[in-house]
Amino acid sequence: MSSTDDVKDVDAAIVDGKAPPSRSRPLDRDRIVATAIDHIDDNGLAGLTMRRLGSMLGVEAMALYRYVAGKEELLDAVVEQLVATMQVDDEVPDRPVDGWTDFLMRLAHGVRRVALRHPKAFPLVASRPPEAPWLRPPLRSLDWVEKFLSALTDEGFTDEAAVASYRAFSSFLLGHLLLEVSTHGADVGPLDVLADDTDEPDSLAAYPTVRRLRSGLSEDHAAVEFEEALEELLDRLALLRSEQAPS
Structure with a gap:
């Protein structure tokens, strides 16, 4: 360079x-x-x-x-490109093939792969203004939101349940992935994590439980935690779908 x-x-x-x-x-x-x-x-x-x-x-x-036209337009283009990479991800279908649960699982993991490939750029997906104020990162393009909503309504979700699912799904992804990329050096503002060398034993003298459990706190279980939280979310969406289905 x-x-x-x-x-x-x-x-x-x-x-x-x-x-x-x-x-x-x-x-x-x-x-x-x-x-x-x-x-x-x-x-x-x-x-x-x-x-x-x-x-x-x-x-x-x-x-x-x-x-x-300038740096602001460049950053918007960076976000567009990051979101668009899921279009060429063979593991992310455009519509449900094996049901809505499989579709959302694949979509979630596709977003996570974008975050892991570009951890320092991923926070831009959260911070740049979306195409419309009611779009939510990281599924912030009209194309992907259309796919998401139509997939769920085609699978039996009411309009209200599909919208609620979009909000819950995007909130889950954004919160989890911003925390994860922060451990890979991303600048995510107040979510930034402390470097390991700042947590020296002397600084933890007043916190004996934290000091005793420090090694466990330092373990990386991001993949497992993502999978378990995603499964819990899908269970909630299934309940939402059944509750709002016409009687």
Whole structure:
């Protein structure tokens, strides 16, 4: 990866009679967004600037503005790309094939895989404004919400039960996955976890029970906890479906 000192001077290249660096591999919006995601994956969001992104692509920042209007639009495009990756996940169907429970299980694990592949970028899914104010992250695209709601109503959920399920499902995913990515170095604000070296024995002297159970608290059971919580949620949704079904 290029440093900020390696920014290519397109104007100087042209004055010297050289082809601008971007001529060898033309820019496009997809390439810019993919490079931004790579940068966030490696360095976090804080260091991402249009100038640094241009450096990584071998162009000056001004060349990027033909494809994205600025950093805010770039971040929105990053979120769109992250959500869209589930479209090419073979394990995430567009509609129920083996019932609604299987559909939601696969969908939940698809979202989790996005979070685990891009833990430092995933908080953007929660923080960027959605397409409509009533959409909820992480299932925040109209396309996925349409699939979710139509899948449940086709499987016998009333409209009210489908909407309630969408709210419960999205709340479960967001809460669990933000906590999980925070353990992978993601900046999630007040959810940030303390580094291990801050919990030295002396700092826990006043908390004997915490000190005694510290090793257990440090164990990583994220996958099991996700699965168990998801199963409990699906049981609740099944009850909601039966309670609101026409008599």
